Amino acid sequence: MKKSKFASLFLSSTLLIGILAGCGSGEEAGSSSEGGDTIKIGANLELSGGVASYGTSEADAIDLAVEEINAAGGINGKKIELIKVDNKSDAAEATNAAIKLTSQDKVTAIIGAATSGNSVAQVQIATDTKTPMISPSGTSTTVTVGEDGKVNPFTFRTAFIDPFQGTVAANFASKELKVKTAAVYADNASDYAKGLAAAFIKDFEAAGGKIVAEESYVAKDTDFRSNLTRIKSANPEFVFIPGYYEEVGLIVKQARELGITVPLMGADGWDSPTLVDLAGADALNNTFIITAYSSEDPDSKAKEFSDNFKEKYGKEPNSFNALGYDTVYLLKDAIERAGSTDGTKIKEAIEATDQLELVTGLYSVDENHHPIKSAIIIEYVDGSQKFKTKVNP
Amino acid sequence: MEWIQQLINGISLGSIYALIALGYTMVYGIIKLINFAHGDVFMVGSFIGFYSITVFGLGFFPALILSMAACALFGVIIERIAYKRLRNATRIAALITAIGVSLLIEYGVIYIRGAQPEAYPDVFSNRSFEFLGAQISMQSILILSVSVVLMILLQFIVHKTKTGKAMRAVSHDTEAAKLMGINVDNTISATFAIGSALAGAAGVIFGVYYTKIDPLMGVIPGVKAFVAAVLGGIGIIPGAMVGGLVLGVVETIVSALGFSLWRDAAAFIILILILIFRPSGIFGKNTREKV
Numbered sequence: 001m002k003k004s005k006f007a008s009l010f011l012s013s014t015l016l017i018g019i020l021a022g023c024g025s026g027e028e029a030g031s032s033s034e035g036g037d038t039i040k041i042g043a044n045l046e047l048s049g050g051v052a053s054y055g056t057s058e059a060d061a062i063d064l065a066v067e068e069i070n071a072a073g074g075i076n077g078k079k080i081e082l083i084k085v086d087n088k089s090d091a092a093e094a095t096n097a098a099i100k101l102t103s104q105d106k107v108t109a110i111i112g113a114a115t116s117g118n119s120v121a122q123v124q125i126a127t128d129t130k131t132p133m134i135s136p137s138g139t140s141t142t143v144t145v146g147e148d149g150k151v152n153p154f155t156f157r158t159a160f161i162d163p164f165q166g167t168v169a170a171n172f173a174s175k176e177l178k179v180k181t182a183a184v185y186a187d188n189a190s191d192y193a194k195g196l197a198a199a200f201i202k203d204f205e206a207a208g209g210k211i212v213a214e215e216s217y218v219a220k221d222t223d224f225r226s227n228l229t230r231i232k233s234a235n236p237e238f239v240f241i242p243g244y245y246e247e248v249g250l251i252v253k254q255a256r257e258l259g260i261t262v263p264l265m266g267a268d269g270w271d272s273p274t275l276v277d278l279a280g281a282d283a284l285n286n287t288f289i290i291t292a293y294s295s296e297d298p299d300s301k302a303k304e305f306s307d308n309f310k311e312k313y314g315k316e317p318n319s320f321n322a323l324g325y326d327t328v329y330l331l332k333d334a335i336e337r338a339g340s341t342d343g344t345k346i347k348e349a350i351e352a353t354d355q356l357e358l359v360t361g362l363y364s365v366d367e368n369h370h371p372i373k374s375a376i377i378i379e380y381v382d383g384s385q386k387f388k389t390k391v392n393p
Numbered sequence: 394m395e396w397i398q399q400l401i402n403g404i405s406l407g408s409i410y411a412l413i414a415l416g417y418t419m420v421y422g423i424i425k426l427i428n429f430a431h432g433d434v435f436m437v438g439s440f441i442g443f444y445s446i447t448v449f450g451l452g453f454f455p456a457l458i459l460s461m462a463a464c465a466l467f468g469v470i471i472e473r474i475a476y477k478r479l480r481n482a483t484r485i486a487a488l489i490t491a492i493g494v495s496l497l498i499e500y501g502v503i504y505i506r507g508a509q510p511e512a513y514p515d516v517f518s519n520r521s522f523e524f525l526g527a528q529i530s531m532q533s534i535l536i537l538s539v540s541v542v543l544m545i546l547l548q549f550i551v552h553k554t555k556t557g558k559a560m561r562a563v564s565h566d567t568e569a570a571k572l573m574g575i576n577v578d579n580t581i582s583a584t585f586a587i588g589s590a591l592a593g594a595a596g597v598i599f600g601v602y603y604t605k606i607d608p609l610m611g612v613i614p615g616v617k618a619f620v621a622a623v624l625g626g627i628g629i630i631p632g633a634m635v636g637g638l639v640l641g642v643v644e645t646i647v648s649a650l651g652f653s654l655w656r657d658a659a660a661f662i663i664l665i666l667i668l669i670f671r672p673s674g675i676f677g678k679n680t681r682e683k684v
Contacts, residue, residue: 188654215651215653216653216654217653218654220613222603222605222610223402223406223603225402225405225406225645226399226402226403226644226645226646226648226649226653227648227653229395229398229399229402229649230395230648230649230651232395232398233395246510246605249512249604249605250603250604250605253604257521257528257530258398258528259521259528274510274512277512278510278512278604278605280515
């Protein structure tokens, strides 16, 4: 989801070049199915392998959305035909799956993959075959913007990008909590954390706040007390800790032991039940995280989704479920407005998406194909997550 | 105030290094083996403590003792299976075996229970109190007191008991000790048992203090304990204790000055400096090694 996989990307792109060279000019670009009485949509997801829980969560919700749309008469009178392919949590397999979907099945659009690395592996194929591709949960900027800074014309995403969470945290701290000073304690070994920290500092200062301490740690550390002591003596009113739960759990525990009682905040990297075990329920009080979706969101659309999902699968939906579900509706909206199954027209329609109401909030697209959308703030209360507020763009 | 707090942080960290370094330095002192598997015995001890608390519902002290006993046995088994037959082999062969044993333990544990981390249960009061404006948690006091008690106990064993006398004799001259009727094999086993028991204790304390344990947790503390042992003078028991505390405090000071990313580097710079300028360590006498 977050960690970029440059090595596998490289591998898969070399593989792709090989495959394309092997194919020669046999495949005609842009030959998505025109006419017929169904709209074929491909889902290229991690149904097995290391991150299968993300992919299968999304697949469940995609099934639900497709069923609903078909039951309500389909898109422009045409039923959706969903073609699911397992990319085995592997970038090379994701590339192969995308080739199969575009050349054999001739799908109108592709949903997936769940992680950034496997999504990036499909970018070249989406561009070459003019097939719109939407990654529900790929949060790295590289999914939609190439290394050269150019936007990949046919790729989109449903989830917000990593640095956006830093912006949300800065707004929450300055507007909701009304704090004037903050400290940042970031994982220096992860691009994810560094991106969030930079965005937070920029926006918090722009809102008139002051960063009083900036500390960093390295993943796998266990002793954070000396940095936390420095933070404590700087006396901030708020501490932003972008990082992953394995270290954050210990940081929160040690911070509370040292007498840091101010609100602590992180992003989706905190979101794991293990966090509660590591930090302890007491220490987590007065901490906040950002997520894309909460099943407690009182919004009527989110409530309806949550009820339907529970009825079909017998469990509370998580944010991957919600993002998978939203991706189908995002695509449906674009195809309806395009009035066609032509890839380029759908792409233009997605680009023009403005304030579309989805389960995870209002959705618009910016010029980098990043979404401008709502984020949800969750507060930990005695070890469980409570819906706090929704921040609209 | 900040500096008192930092000093407390450093001493807590240093006591854990010291406890691991004690076992390291004992084994080296007796059979001149750098036991790289020591950090992994520490990890095993931590897991034994974890399971005896969560599965058998034991309290902190019974878990600590159980873990020490199990690790003592484990240490003896490692010595008997892996190191005994290499006693007259070259030092490098023993060293390579030790690295092999270390990897075997790490990945053996991963094979059995997976690599996911585990959160230590809260067995000890999380309470902390103010001291000169600094926060001292009960756990810090616990670590320090258990470390000090074990170190005193170790000094007592080495200097006042028959086994300790035999250890010192074997360390001084194995052949002569054998001629004097000392059972060298049993003495070496006893050394491994005591050293591993200390590692087991350090494992349980580490779990309580730092909460997160995982199968590869022994690697970095193991290396740091090695640095601590060399710093104090490898083979010298008080040296290991002082070396551990100094290393913990130095690392904390480096972070406290704002160079937290250089913390590990500082430990190794100390190792390099000590090897260049005083290879026998703070407490070591500058004697030439016998040939």
